[in-house]
Amino acid sequence: xxxxxxxxxxxxxxxxxxxxxxxxxxxxxxxxxxxxxxxxxxxxxxxxxxxxxxxxxxxxxxxxxxxxxxxxxxxxxxxxxxxxxxxxxxxxxxxxxxxxxxxxxxxxxxxxxxxxxxxxxxxxxxxxxxxxxxxxxxxxxxxxxxxxxxxxxxxxxxxxxxxxxxxxxxxxxxxxxxxxxxxxxxxxxxxxxxxxxxxxxxxxxxxxxxxxxxxxxxxxxxxxxxxxxxxxxxxxxxxxxxxxxxxxxxxxxxxxxxxxxxxxxxxxxxxxxxxxxxxxxxxxxxxxxxxxxxxxxxxxxxxxxxxxxxxxxxxxxxxxxxxxxxxxxxx
Numbered sequence: 001x002x003x004x005x006x007x008x009x010x011x012x013x014x015x016x017x018x019x020x021x022x023x024x025x026x027x028x029x030x031x032x033x034x035x036x037x038x039x040x041x042x043x044x045x046x047x048x049x050x051x052x053x054x055x056x057x058x059x060x061x062x063x064x065x066x067x068x069x070x071x072x073x074x075x076x077x078x079x080x081x082x083x084x085x086x087x088x089x090x091x092x093x094x095x096x097x098x099x100x101x102x103x104x105x106x107x108x109x110x111x112x113x114x115x116x117x118x119x120x121x122x123x124x125x126x127x128x129x130x131x132x133x134x135x136x137x138x139x140x141x142x143x144x145x146x147x148x149x150x151x152x153x154x155x156x157x158x159x160x161x162x163x164x165x166x167x168x169x170x171x172x173x174x175x176x177x178x179x180x181x182x183x184x185x186x187x188x189x190x191x192x193x194x195x196x197x198x199x200x201x202x203x204x205x206x207x208x209x210x211x212x213x214x215x216x217x218x219x220x221x222x223x224x225x226x227x228x229x230x231x232x233x234x235x236x237x238x239x240x241x242x243x244x245x246x247x248x249x250x251x252x253x254x255x256x257x258x259x260x261x262x263x264x265x266x267x268x269x270x271x272x273x274x275x276x277x278x279x280x281x282x283x284x285x286x287x288x289x290x291x292x293x294x295x296x297x298x299x300x301x302x303x304x305x306x307x308x309x310x311x312x313x314x315x316x317x318x319x320x321x322x323x324x325x326x327x328x329x330x331x
Contacts, residue, residue: 055306061299068295080300090301092276093284094308096190100197100258100280101312105251108198109205113247115142116209117235121221139210142203150200154267157196158183161268183269186277193268193278197258205250212246213239241324248320255312259305262286281305 062080066073084090119135145153160167161182169179182192216239224234240247262282265272272279272287281301289298 058299058302061296062303064296066296066299067293068289068298069293073296076296080297081304083297084300084304089276089279090281090284093272093279093281094304096277096279097259097261097281097305097308099190100194100261101255104194104197104201104258105254107194108202108254109247109250111198111202112205112209112250113235113240115202115206116213117231117239119206119210120213121231121234121239139207142206144203145200146204148200150263151267153196153200154264158268161192183278184274186274189269189273189277193264193273196268197261197264200264201254201257205254208250209243209246212243216242244320244324248316251316252313255316256309259309259312281308 061073063075063077064073065076115138119138148156163169163179163181163184166179166182168182172179180188183189220238220242221234224238229237260282261280265278265280265283269278272283282305285298285301285305288294288301
């Protein structure tokens with residue numbers, strides 16, 4: 001038998017086709033298969049079962065007149081949604097949620113940014129860039145309210161706001177100022193609740209921004225100082241642009257929280273406040289489902305709340321992109 005003639009420079013390495021598999025393909029091994037099953041298949045299955053499927057179920061029930069306590073239900077189409085947007089109580093709750101989603105994240109994150117800036121780069125104007133002296137104390141004090149459960153915060157502040165024996169009116173009376181019915185006056189009740197939420201959450205987002213600012217190279221702050229930039233100019237020209245993705249993340253997370261705000265509202269204003277001035281969609285959903293036993297209608301409220309939350313996140317992404325951000329979240 002004659003051997004094949006090999007010319008100079010010819011590649012004698014067997015081609016992928018000769019080796020028995022397609023070009024560019026990778027052999028499936030037990031390790032690869034088990035890796036995909038454990039780290040992709042199982043999380044995806046959990047997500048589908050516990051997130052996507054309940055949402056599909058909620059949408060299905062929203063198209064029925066299900067009472068929640070009976071196996072009998074009747075398909076009624078989009079009648080629940082039509083009734084929702086003709087219900088003044090639900091529309092009031094929707095407006096309250098939108099107001100919370102606009103005011104609370106804006107005020108809370110502005111305060112958190114200011115505190116984080118002072119703690120990290122708001123110290124002396126000479127020498128190395130550093131924060132205020134004893135900044136660790138400020139971190140602990142600002143974070144302390146967040147360490148307390150929200151329901152406890154609500155109960156404490158409901159006592160503070162008590163018009164007859166509350167601490168706040170007691171302090172006002174001691175200085176000769178008439179007290180107010182903080183949670184009983186429809187004009188100020190929603191603002192009193194907002195104050196509690198902001199007070200509770202500022203500390204957490206302060207620490208979040210402190211961690212983000214510490215990742216910014218100190219040379220950038222030194223260069224801004226050499227160029228003559230003051231603290232305010234440095235904050236707007238250096239700090240905020242470099243941590244804007246963290247700000248976007250915080251804005252979305254905090255907005256999602258206040259679009260619910262069920263715990264705070266139930267602790268402070270369990271009945272929705274005077275003339276439903278503090279009623280939220282989650283409270284209206286709870287009342288509709290468990291007091292009125294209208295689970296079909298309550299499911300429709302849940303779907304609307306989910307859509308509002310998605311729209312809120314999309315608006316934040318869009319604003320961030322239009323103002324120069326990349327549009328992605330960097331945790």
